[in-house]
Structure formats: C-alpha cells, structure tokens
Amino acid sequence: MAQTMAGHLVAKALRKEGVGCVFLLCGGHVAPIYLGCEEEGIRLIDVRHEQTAGFAADGWARVTGRPGVALVTAGPGVTNTVTAIANAHRAEVPMVVIAGRSPMSTFEKGSLQEMNQVEIVRPITKWARTVPAADRIPEYVAMAFRHALDGRKGPVFLEIPIDLLLQSVDEDRVYWPEGYRTESRPWGDPAYIRRAAELLRAAERPVLLGGSSLWWSGAAEVLKRFADRTRFPVFLNGMGRGALPPDHPMLFSRSRKLALGQADVILSLGVPFDFRLGFGRGVAAEARLIQVEIEGSSIGQNRRVEVGIVGDASAVLEQLADEIGPLEESRWVAELRREEERGWAKIALKCARDSVPINHYRLVKEFSEVVDEETIVIGDGGDIVVVAGRILRVHRHGHWMDTGPLGVLGVGIPFALAAGAARPGRKVLVLHGDGAFGITAMDFDTLVRFGIPAVCVVANDAGWGQIRTPQVVFFGQGRTTATDLSYGTRYDRMAEAMGGYGELVEKPEEIQPAIRRALDSGKAAVVNVIVDPWGLVDEADTREMAI
Incomplete structure (x- = not known):
C-alpha cells in the first residue's frame, strides 16, 4: 500500500x-x-x-x-x-x-x-x-x-x-485515466469543400484571411502549399502572423483595405468578423464569403456566409488545395502589389523621421532591424502595438504574441516569462507602451530571479496615448484629463535596481545599438525610449475611445 x-x-x-x-x-x-x-x-x-x-x-x-x-x-x-x-x-x-x-x-x-x-x-x-x-x-x-x-x-x-x-x-x-483525449482533426464536409472550391476557382479577386486557428491547427506548411498552388493573396492577423514567411510572394499587409473592399470571394480561416472587421462591414458588400471555423456557432456572425465549413483549419486548407488545383496568378494580384508598394512607401517616410523626441514609427523601424528568425516578439500596449502591426515582419509561426481582442494591457512581461522558459536560447523582445509596462512591471524582478534575458523596449510617451490623443482631438486642446503619466520616468533605472540591465534612449540613432547592447548583456533588460507624446496626432481617430 x-x-x-x-x-x-x-x-x-x-x-x-x-x-x-x-x-x-x-x-x-x-x-x-x-x-x-x-x-x-x-x-x-x-x-x-x-x-x-x-x-x-x-x-x-x-x-x-x-x-x-x-x-x-x-x-x-x-x-x-x-x-x-x-x-x-x-x-x-x-x-x-x-x-x-x-x-x-x-x-x-x-x-x-x-x-x-x-x-x-x-x-x-x-x-x-x-x-x-x-x-x-x-x-x-x-x-x-x-x-x-x-x-x-x-x-x-x-x-x-x-x-x-x-x-x-x-x-x-486511485484511478489514473488513460486514452482520455483524441488528437483527431475534423475535416470539412466534402460537399461543402466542392462548393467552396468552385467559388474560389471562378473568383476574379479572391482573398484569404487567416487568423489564430492557423496556429492552433499547425497550418503553416499547408498554408504555404495552398498559397503556392492557388496564387491567392493572403492576409494574416492574430496568431496567424508568421504562418507565411515575410518574403513569401503571396503574403500581403499594406493593401488590406483595398483587398477587402474589392474582393469578390473571401476565404476566412478562423477570423472573427468582430470590431476589427467593422462587424462585417469592413469587407465588400457583394463579396461572397467562405468561412471556416472549428465550431459552427461562429459561422455567419455579423456577416452573411455563402459557404460555411466546420473543420480544422489545416485539414480544410489541405482539402481545398487538392480540390482547387494549381491556378495562374491573376491581374488582381498585380494590382494589390502596386498598392503594397504605395503603402510601404508611405510608411518608409514616417520611419525615416529624425525628430526628437522620437517618433513611434522610427522606434518600431529600428526595433524591427534587430528581429530575426529566432526572435520571439511580444506586443504590449496601444499605439505602439498598432504601429508595430503595420511595420513588423514576423518570420515564424508562433513568434508574435499580443493581447488579442479583449485589449488587455500588461501581458508583456508575463508573456516574456513564458517565452523565455519555453524556448531557452531564443531572443525575446517585448515592445511596451509605458502604461502597459507599469501594470506588471514588478514582475521584471521575476525575469531577473529566473535568469530569463528578455529585453523590454518601452515606448515612453508619458501617457495612455491611445486614449489621450483622440480625447484631445475630440474634446479640445488641453483635455488630457486622466491620460498623462510623468514625463521621462526612468524605467531603465528601475531595471538596474532589480538586478537587470537598463539604458535610456533619447535620439533615434541610439535605439538599435541600445537594444543590441541589452541583448548582449545576457540579463533581463529595459531599454527606455523617450517618445513624442503627440507623434501620432495626425492619425487620431476618436472612434477608438468607444471601440
């Protein structure tokens, strides 16, 4: 006994x-x-x-x-x-x-x-x-x-x-359960697969939207095969990012608005038609939607569906790739590529700004230069994560994490703890807003205690910028009530006091060298970057306060 x-x-x-x-x-x-x-x-x-x-x-x-x-x-x-x-x-x-x-x-x-x-x-x-x-x-x-x-x-x-x-x-x-879970994948109904394939083959302006279900179903290889065979433009969000490498010819990002506004057939894989897609109004009214979800209860929410397929994203993609067969690249793709070039050109101008205090776009541009195929990147903030979503290229599936649709702040250090513990030897970079950083900042001590050398880059614009800027635009100059933080707070010194590495950055040319020094330190680190509090005022949207 x-x-x-x-x-x-x-x-x-x-x-x-x-x-x-x-x-x-x-x-x-x-x-x-x-x-x-x-x-x-x-x-x-x-x-x-x-x-x-x-x-x-x-x-x-x-x-x-x-x-x-x-x-x-x-x-x-x-x-x-x-x-x-x-x-x-x-x-x-x-x-x-x-x-x-x-x-x-x-x-x-x-x-x-x-x-x-x-x-x-x-x-x-x-x-x-x-x-x-x-x-x-x-x-x-x-x-x-x-x-x-x-x-x-x-x-x-x-x-x-x-x-x-x-x-x-x-x-x-004591009873110890055995064989209590299955790893089998639900495949799509063959009749619905055929209907979807017919629509996609006949499409003149097809678009594939891929969300987090691509990650949970392990669909990266299948997605690459599908994109290579069909030559359909692919747009990724959430944990779907990184499912195609950034240099894949069918991966698009800056032409998203044009693509969704003019598409005639949309294949959606685990992408909710929530506030991020205007509750379904963010896509062309005449577009025919093929929606793939692991559970049928999500199909047809906020948007009429032409074909709804219940199944595992990877399995359904495999079925569709086989059913559709190889296709020629359409003129539609060339149009989107031209839009991509225009979009990246506009962003390049913002990224080139040498202003002091530093602009958000320049910070993210310099940050992105340090990111390679072995880097896990975590976004924790409002404005700075929005900008990162426009610029940052994710090299591998599972190498981008952000809070998700609940909009919670403070996930940066906890996610870094997890990433460092689960993937020792990988670089872990966190891009924080200063407000978000403060929510779980005391657990920087935990990074130090457990020897996890994550580098926290704090965009320090002395406030809750994603609320402050539209609040001022909507209610008038000076109405920053409840949105300001202390200017120039030395988060880098806090890191040093806890046994980590800290560095203050005030000029754009200092950003990249400072991040590299932090990585080379072998310690948990904070790179405290002083950012222009009003650097995004020209992009303010008062609707953000009510989303």
Missing part, C-alpha cells in the same frame, strides 16, 4: 500530461500542490501577482501550442487571476487554472478566503469544476485538459479544497 498526500496527485497528473512548468504565487491553500510539483521535477516560476501567473500560462500556450498551467490560492488569488482568464477566453487560448479552496468540511461557515469561485469564473471559462474527492484528482485533471483542448480552445478552471489536498491517499486505489 503506497500512501501519498493528495496534493502530490495533482503534480503527478500534471507530469503525466507532459507539463514541465507551472506559474504560481504561493498560498496556503495550494502549498501541497507546488511542493508535490517540486518533487516531480516540474519547474515552478513564482511571480509577484496572480494576474502575471495567469498571463504567463496564456503565453506558454501561445508559444508552445500546449496548455499553460497557473496555480493560484483561494479567494483573492482567484479574483486576481480573472482578467487573465478572461483574456484567454476571448482569445481562445487553452489554459488550465488550478486553484485552492476553503475546506469542504467548513464550507459556508465563513472560512478564510471562502467564496463561490466556480460561479465567478464560469462565464469566462469553457469548463469549471470542484474536485469532490481526493482520490478523483487525476480524473479531474484529465478532464480539465480534455476540455481546454477540445474543439474551440480556451481556459478551464479546477478548484481543490485544502482539506482534500491534505488527505493521505492509497495510490494503488
């Missing part, structure tokens, strides 16, 4: 799932779990705030394609994680949050940190449960991973009362 503490069963179940790293903040309600993880050889990265643990688990999934795990204590530990869970839910990222809970034996008697945690997180998770008995812990951990990965991916929540975790359990009597 092998007796073990039930908390150790959680660790063994995680190890069985292949989990090699857990992000956590210590707490009495979960101590048996993380002590068990230590014995099982699972790396523990302890952070300064549970929100960081949640964001890092999200980031781990985005980098590896496998669920990240956050471990948080009861009560405030759970509520501090809610924003991260909501972000993963909106971005459809598989994440497992394991939480402690007050004892079952004293439930509803007013125990320390007692609250109905499951009901709090239920609307923002795919699945949320309480483990009912200590010897069923492995079953519930298996269920959690199955739900996180099945169909449309997302976060799950599992709470375990502390009195269960402290129980002694006979391991010989």
Whole structure:
C-alpha cells in the first residue's frame, strides 16, 4: 500500500500530461500542490501577482501550442487571476487554472478566503469544476485538459479544497485515466469543400484571411502549399502572423483595405468578423464569403456566409488545395502589389523621421532591424502595438504574441516569462507602451530571479496615448484629463535596481545599438525610449475611445 498526500496527485497528473512548468504565487491553500510539483521535477516560476501567473500560462500556450498551467490560492488569488482568464477566453487560448479552496468540511461557515469561485469564473471559462474527492484528482485533471483542448480552445478552471489536498491517499486505489483525449482533426464536409472550391476557382479577386486557428491547427506548411498552388493573396492577423514567411510572394499587409473592399470571394480561416472587421462591414458588400471555423456557432456572425465549413483549419486548407488545383496568378494580384508598394512607401517616410523626441514609427523601424528568425516578439500596449502591426515582419509561426481582442494591457512581461522558459536560447523582445509596462512591471524582478534575458523596449510617451490623443482631438486642446503619466520616468533605472540591465534612449540613432547592447548583456533588460507624446496626432481617430 503506497500512501501519498493528495496534493502530490495533482503534480503527478500534471507530469503525466507532459507539463514541465507551472506559474504560481504561493498560498496556503495550494502549498501541497507546488511542493508535490517540486518533487516531480516540474519547474515552478513564482511571480509577484496572480494576474502575471495567469498571463504567463496564456503565453506558454501561445508559444508552445500546449496548455499553460497557473496555480493560484483561494479567494483573492482567484479574483486576481480573472482578467487573465478572461483574456484567454476571448482569445481562445487553452489554459488550465488550478486553484485552492476553503475546506469542504467548513464550507459556508465563513472560512478564510471562502467564496463561490466556480460561479465567478464560469462565464469566462469553457469548463469549471470542484474536485469532490481526493482520490478523483487525476480524473479531474484529465478532464480539465480534455476540455481546454477540445474543439474551440480556451481556459478551464479546477478548484481543490485544502482539506482534500491534505488527505493521505492509497495510490494503488486511485484511478489514473488513460486514452482520455483524441488528437483527431475534423475535416470539412466534402460537399461543402466542392462548393467552396468552385467559388474560389471562378473568383476574379479572391482573398484569404487567416487568423489564430492557423496556429492552433499547425497550418503553416499547408498554408504555404495552398498559397503556392492557388496564387491567392493572403492576409494574416492574430496568431496567424508568421504562418507565411515575410518574403513569401503571396503574403500581403499594406493593401488590406483595398483587398477587402474589392474582393469578390473571401476565404476566412478562423477570423472573427468582430470590431476589427467593422462587424462585417469592413469587407465588400457583394463579396461572397467562405468561412471556416472549428465550431459552427461562429459561422455567419455579423456577416452573411455563402459557404460555411466546420473543420480544422489545416485539414480544410489541405482539402481545398487538392480540390482547387494549381491556378495562374491573376491581374488582381498585380494590382494589390502596386498598392503594397504605395503603402510601404508611405510608411518608409514616417520611419525615416529624425525628430526628437522620437517618433513611434522610427522606434518600431529600428526595433524591427534587430528581429530575426529566432526572435520571439511580444506586443504590449496601444499605439505602439498598432504601429508595430503595420511595420513588423514576423518570420515564424508562433513568434508574435499580443493581447488579442479583449485589449488587455500588461501581458508583456508575463508573456516574456513564458517565452523565455519555453524556448531557452531564443531572443525575446517585448515592445511596451509605458502604461502597459507599469501594470506588471514588478514582475521584471521575476525575469531577473529566473535568469530569463528578455529585453523590454518601452515606448515612453508619458501617457495612455491611445486614449489621450483622440480625447484631445475630440474634446479640445488641453483635455488630457486622466491620460498623462510623468514625463521621462526612468524605467531603465528601475531595471538596474532589480538586478537587470537598463539604458535610456533619447535620439533615434541610439535605439538599435541600445537594444543590441541589452541583448548582449545576457540579463533581463529595459531599454527606455523617450517618445513624442503627440507623434501620432495626425492619425487620431476618436472612434477608438468607444471601440
């Protein structure tokens, strides 16, 4: 008879799932779990705030394609994680949050940190449960991973009362699930594939839109084959970025408005028709839409669909490539290429500005010169990430991460923790707004403690620029109420005080050398770049305040 503490069963179940790293903040309600993880050889990265643990688990999934795990204590530990869970839910990222809970034996008697945690997180998770008995812990951990990965991916929540975790359990009597999850992919209905292929073959102005489902389905190679065979122009967003290399002849970006405004057939792969596409109004009214989603509930939202295909993005692309066959490149592609050239020429003028304070475009241009095929790039901010989205070329799938459609700020350092832990040896660069940086800045200490040499480049324009600029344009000069931060804050000195590398940059020609020195330092680093607070006033859109 092998007796073990039930908390150790959680660790063994995680190890069985292949989990090699857990992000956590210590707490009495979960101590048996993380002590068990230590014995099982699972790396523990302890952070300064549970929100960081949640964001890092999200980031781990985005980098590896496998669920990240956050471990948080009861009560405030759970509520501090809610924003991260909501972000993963909106971005459809598989994440497992394991939480402690007050004892079952004293439930509803007013125990320390007692609250109905499951009901709090239920609307923002795919699945949320309480483990009912200590010897069923492995079953519930298996269920959690199955739900996180099945169909449309997302976060799950599992709470375990502390009195269960402290129980002694006979391991010989514990049921350890086997064969409880499938890796099979749903293929598209052949009849719908044929209909879609007919539309695409007949199209004069086709467009392919690829979103995050390309990443989760591992579609990069299939997408390249499809683009090479069909010669259709491809536009990527979200975690779809990097699915085609930046020099691929069918990858487009600066002609997006023209393409969507004049396309006659659009093939959409996991791209929601939400605010980013004007709720469906951002594409030509007469365009015929072929929409591919892993679940049918998303098909036809905000936009009429000609052919809706339920299936795995990679599998459906493979079917379509075979059904359509090779095509000649159309004159439409040449028109888009001319628009691309015009768009890049306009951006080049902005990137060449030598003004001081530094312009956002110049900062991103210099930043992009340091990015190579081995660099993981993280965007954390408002204006600066919008500009980066226009300029930055992503070399590999899974090498670009941003917050996603919830618009959360503060993911930069947590995502860097995850990227550095999951991909040691890769360069990790974070492009922050100064407001976003401040939200999780204390976890720069965590980067230092765990020896993760991520470089945080802070666009320091002394404010919440994405709100401040349109606010002033709309309400009048001087109306910067609640949007200003202190000018010239020395975030670089904060990094040095925590044991990292820091450097201040005030001239455009200093940006690239400073980033390279930070990378060469081998430490977690902050490059603090003083940016023009009004550098984007000519691009202000007051609608941004209400999106």
